[in-house]
Amino acid sequence: xxxxxxxxxxxxxxxxxxxxxxxxxxxxxxxxxxxxxxxxxxxxxxxxxxxxxxxxxxxxxxxxxxxxxxxxxxxxxxxxxxxxxxxxxxxxxxxxxxxxxxxxxxxxxxxxxxxxxxxxxxxxxxxxxxxxxxxxxxxxxxxxxxxxxxxxxxxxxxxxxxxxxxxxxxxxx
Amino acid sequence: xxxxxxxxxxxxxxxxxxxxxxxxxxxxxxxxxxxxxxxxxxxxxxxxxxxxxxxxxxxxxxxxxxxxxxxxxxxxxxxxxxxxxxxxxxxxxxxxxxxxxxxxxxxxxxxxxxxxxxxxxxxxxxxxxxxxxxxxxxxxxxxxxxxxxxxxxxxxxxxxxxxxxxxxxxxxxxxxxxxxxxxxxxxxxxxxxxxxxxxxxxxxxxxxxxxxxxxxxxxxxxxxxxxxxxxxxxxxxxxxxxxxxxxxxxxxxxxxxxxxxxxxxxxxxxxxxxxxxxxxxxxxxxxxxxxxxxxxxxxxxxxxxxxxxxxxxxxxxxxxxxxxxxxxxxxxxxxxxxxxxxxxxxxxxxxxxxxxxxxxxxxxxxxxxxxxxxxxxxxxxxxxxxxxxxxxxxxxxxxxxxxxxxxxxxxxxxxxxxxxxxxxxxxxx
Numbered sequence: 001x002x003x004x005x006x007x008x009x010x011x012x013x014x015x016x017x018x019x020x021x022x023x024x025x026x027x028x029x030x031x032x033x034x035x036x037x038x039x040x041x042x043x044x045x046x047x048x049x050x051x052x053x054x055x056x057x058x059x060x061x062x063x064x065x066x067x068x069x070x071x072x073x074x075x076x077x078x079x080x081x082x083x084x085x086x087x088x089x090x091x092x093x094x095x096x097x098x099x100x101x102x103x104x105x106x107x108x109x110x111x112x113x114x115x116x117x118x119x120x121x122x123x124x125x126x127x128x129x130x131x132x133x134x135x136x137x138x139x140x141x142x143x144x145x146x147x148x149x150x151x152x153x154x155x156x157x158x159x160x161x162x163x164x165x166x167x168x169x170x171x172x173x
Numbered sequence: 174x175x176x177x178x179x180x181x182x183x184x185x186x187x188x189x190x191x192x193x194x195x196x197x198x199x200x201x202x203x204x205x206x207x208x209x210x211x212x213x214x215x216x217x218x219x220x221x222x223x224x225x226x227x228x229x230x231x232x233x234x235x236x237x238x239x240x241x242x243x244x245x246x247x248x249x250x251x252x253x254x255x256x257x258x259x260x261x262x263x264x265x266x267x268x269x270x271x272x273x274x275x276x277x278x279x280x281x282x283x284x285x286x287x288x289x290x291x292x293x294x295x296x297x298x299x300x301x302x303x304x305x306x307x308x309x310x311x312x313x314x315x316x317x318x319x320x321x322x323x324x325x326x327x328x329x330x331x332x333x334x335x336x337x338x339x340x341x342x343x344x345x346x347x348x349x350x351x352x353x354x355x356x357x358x359x360x361x362x363x364x365x366x367x368x369x370x371x372x373x374x375x376x377x378x379x380x381x382x383x384x385x386x387x388x389x390x391x392x393x394x395x396x397x398x399x400x401x402x403x404x405x406x407x408x409x410x411x412x413x414x415x416x417x418x419x420x421x422x423x424x425x426x427x428x429x430x431x432x433x434x435x436x437x438x439x440x441x442x443x444x445x446x447x448x449x450x451x452x453x454x455x456x457x458x459x460x461x462x463x464x465x466x467x468x469x470x471x472x473x474x475x476x477x478x479x480x481x482x483x484x485x486x487x488x489x490x491x492x493x494x495x496x497x498x499x500x501x502x503x504x505x506x507x508x509x510x511x512x513x514x515x516x517x518x519x520x521x522x523x524x525x526x527x528x529x530x531x532x533x534x535x536x537x538x539x540x541x542x543x544x545x546x547x548x549x550x551x552x553x554x555x556x557x558x559x560x561x562x563x564x565x566x567x568x569x570x571x572x573x574x575x576x577x578x579x580x581x582x583x584x585x586x587x588x589x590x591x592x593x594x595x596x597x598x599x600x601x602x
Binding site: 016017019020021023024026027030031033034038048051052055056058059062063065066067069071072073074075076077078079080090091093094097098100101104105108109111112113134135138 | 190191192193194195196197198199200202203206215218219221222223225226229230232234235238239242412413416417419420421423424442443446447449450451453454455457458459460461462507508509512551552
């Protein structure tokens with residue numbers, strides 16, 4: 001169990017770092033475009049489109065990591081007043097409630113991306129990126145979110161009951 | 174005709190999700206999905222990915238992670254402390270001067286970053302001990318910091334204004350301009366409070382003070398003081414968009430903190446990026462959840478129904494706005510700013526338009542209400558930020574001390590409400 005948790009957490013950490021790299025790339029790309037536009041009168045055809053894909057990447061690839069690392073904000077009055085078994089099951093229940101949401105992202109996002117692939121849809125720009133790639137970030141984010149929730153449940157279930165308090169879902173409230 | 178069952182289901186799932194501690198992002202999303210399934214079956218869910226994709230393809234949204242990254246770099250680079258040191262060098266010799274210096278630093282920092290917590294953490298950390306050492310009461314020093322930090326979401330650039338612009342199709346540039354005077358008005362109210370409520374000066378630093386030292390410190394801080402000019406000047410001169418301004422701000426922040434000040438080292442960058450990614454992702458996850466909820470609201474026609482009800486009831490516009498203010502106030506006690514914005518704007522904005530409110534003015538009124546949200550317990554993010562920099566103080570003590578400052582925000586709210594030109598003069602001219 002511990003090894004599985006380590007592997008799943010490592011996967012989410014990798015996604016978080018990749019998203020951080022995407023964030024680092026954003027200002028570089030945007031400033032490059034501004035400089036090309038104003039100094040050389042040669043705006044790029046790719047900067048704004050790629051920036052928006054990087055934003056989508058950042059959003060969906062961090063969904064699961066934030067669950068694992070308790071990075072999502074929640075209202076926690078009720079759950080923080082629970083102790084012992086109540087807290088233990090409360091944390092597991094609230095984490096499990098993430099799964100149907102993740103399921104919708106995976107299923108309907110998957111249909112959406114699959115449809116774009118089947119029809120050979122391209123972005124309506126000079127780059128003509130196959131749209132199944134950016135569309136595919138939605139189901140990918142759903143998979144990562146589901147894995148994040150499962151990892152969190154495993155962490156809570158594997159530890160002592162008191163640990164549930166330490167592994168709560170969010171930071172604030 | 175709207176189904177009462179669908180509205181009830183939406184509210185029940187939302188309240189159960191929020192109440193049980195399910196993260197806000199997923200509470201919003203689940204409530205939306207449940208409502209869509211109940212109202213139209215899975216047919217409408219097929220549209221959902223396209224809605225999400227299109228909303229996140231808005232260049233205005235792209236500004237959010239960039240402003241967060243810039244704020245994180247400036248926070249780690251202690252730029253806020255530098256601003257406070259400059260203001261305090263000039264003002265500390267007069268009664269309430271250190272409090273006014275804190276307000277000046279908060280105002281200036283607000284013109285650089287769009288977040289209120291970052292302002293409290295960076296300036297409050299140095300200003301509060303200084304004020305307390307001069308005999309300022311907890312109510313004054315904590316209240317100034319709580320509300321001073323909240324200036325960050327009103328004075329441009331402002332993340333809540335960016336999100337409002339994205340939801341309402343209002344011009345972000347005009348919204349930014351409209352936030353300037355109300356922000357300065359609130360800062361002036363804080364400064365007056367500091368002068369009136371501060372204790373008389375007890376120690377005389379005249380010998381220690383020197384005009385030349387203060388001038389030297391100011392000149393040395395010119396690169397810090399130039400930040401708002403770089404970020405906002407480019408927007409108003411039409412050189413770059415608010416999103417591009419954020420990217421330029423990131424570059425300037427790197428230059429300032431890593432090359433000029435050496436307060437951020439290369440090895441600090443990965444942690445800065447990781448932290449900014451986490452904050453951005455948390456915020457944008459709420460945006461996604463709210464988009465799902467927004468789709469459900471559109472599907473069941475709740476905004477249109479509310480608009481019809483308001484028009485049929487022939488309520489006076491001020492009554493409509495008062496009701497909205499009360500709802501924002503109550504929500505502000507329990508939810509953080511972005512969630513409130515994303516939940517209420519899709520519902521309230523059509524009503525506001527129908528009763529004839531100016532979209533820019535309405536956005537500023539909304540954000541002043543959000544300033545209340547960050548300082549009202551039990552969920553006041555600036556109160557949590559104060560707790561983080563005052564580890565020895567109980568949250569209840571901080572809350573009791575900071576809550577009276579709510580009155581100043583209410584005064585600013587009423588003034589902007591009664592005199593809309595306070596917000597609208599600059600964007601109209």
